[in-house]
Amino acid sequence: LAKTTQPISMDSYEGQEVNITCSHNNIATNDYITWYQQFPSQGPRFIIQGYKTKVTNEVASLFIPADRKSSTLSLPRVSLSDTAVYYCLVGPGAGSYQLTFGKGTKLSVIP
Amino acid sequence: DVKVTQSSRYLVKRTGEKVFLECVQDMDHENMFWYRQDPGLGLRLIYFSYDVKMKEKGDIPEGYSVSREKKERFSLILESASTNQTSMYLCASSFGPTSTDTQYFGPGTRLTVL
Numbered sequence: 001l002a003k004t005t006q007p008i009s010m011d012s013y014e015g016q017e018v019n020i021t022c023s024h025n026n027i028a029t030n031d032y033i034t035w036y037q038q039f040p041s042q043g044p045r046f047i048i049q050g051y052k053t054k055v056t057n058e059v060a061s062l063f064i065p066a067d068r069k070s071s072t073l074s075l076p077r078v079s080l081s082d083t084a085v086y087y088c089l090v091g092p093g094a095g096s097y098q099l100t101f102g103k104g105t106k107l108s109v110i111p
Numbered sequence: 112d113v114k115v116t117q118s119s120r121y122l123v124k125r126t127g128e129k130v131f132l133e134c135v136q137d138m139d140h141e142n143m144f145w146y147r148q149d150p151g152l153g154l155r156l157i158y159f160s161y162d163v164k165m166k167e168k169g170d171i172p173e174g175y176s177v178s179r180e181k182k183e184r185f186s187l188i189l190e191s192a193s194t195n196q197t198s199m200y201l202c203a204s205s206f207g208p209t210s211t212d213t214q215y216f217g218p219g220t221r222l223t224v225l
Contacts, residue, residue, distance in 0.1 A: 032211050043115070043201050043216025044154070087153065092209055101146075103153035 004102035022088030134202030
C-alpha cells in the first residue's frame with residue numbers, strides 16, 4: 001500500500017489560493033489519488049480524484065506530476081467555510097479492497 | 112442523494128459491555144466500511160464488506176467483529192468494550208470497492224467507554 005504524507009496543519013487568509021501537497025513515493029502503477037474533506041462532527045466528503053496531470057472540478061484542482069510521487073490539491077480563493085481537514089487517499093483502481101486514508105491536513109482559514 | 116445513517120450520534124458504555132453500532136445505506140451499494148477516527152491518527156479502516164455475509168479485515172480489526180446479513184446494513188460489534196475503544200466511528204458505503212469509487216460517509220458515532 002502506498003503510504004501518504006501530508007502537512008499536519010496549514011493556515012490561510014480568506015481569498016487566498018491554498019495548495020496542500022501529499023507525498024506518496026511508493027505509489028503503484030494502478031493507484032489513483034483521491035482527496036476528501038471533513039468538517040467538524042461530520043463524515044468525510046469526496047472532493048476530487050485523479051490519476052495523472054491535472055483534474056479540475058467546481059470545488060478544486062488536483063495537480064499530479066509525471067512521476068506521480070506527489071500530488072497537490074489546490075483550493076482557489078478560500079473562504080471561512082473551507083476550514084476543514086483534508087485527506088489524501090492513494091489506492092488501486094482495481095484488484096484490491098484495501099483502502100487507507102492519510103492522517104489529514106487541518107486547514108484553518110483566517111478572516 | 113446517497114444517505115448513510117448510523118444508529119447513534121453519541122453512545123456511552125461501560126468496560127466489558129457488548130456494543131453494537133449499526134449503519135444503513137439507501138443506495139444499494141455493494142461495499143460498506145467501518146473506520147475509527149482518533150486525533151492525530153486520521154481515519155483507520157477496521158473492516159469492510161464487499162457483499163452480504165462477506166467481510167475483510169482492515170488495518171485494525173483486533174477487538175472488533177462485523178455482521179452483514181442484509182445488503183443495506185453493516186454492523187460493527189465490540190464484543191467486550193475497553194477504554195481504548197473510545198473513539199469516533201464512521202461508516203461508509205460505495206458502489207465499487209476501490210479508491211476510484213466515491214465513499215459516502217455517515218455522520219459518525221462518538222463512543223465513550225468508561
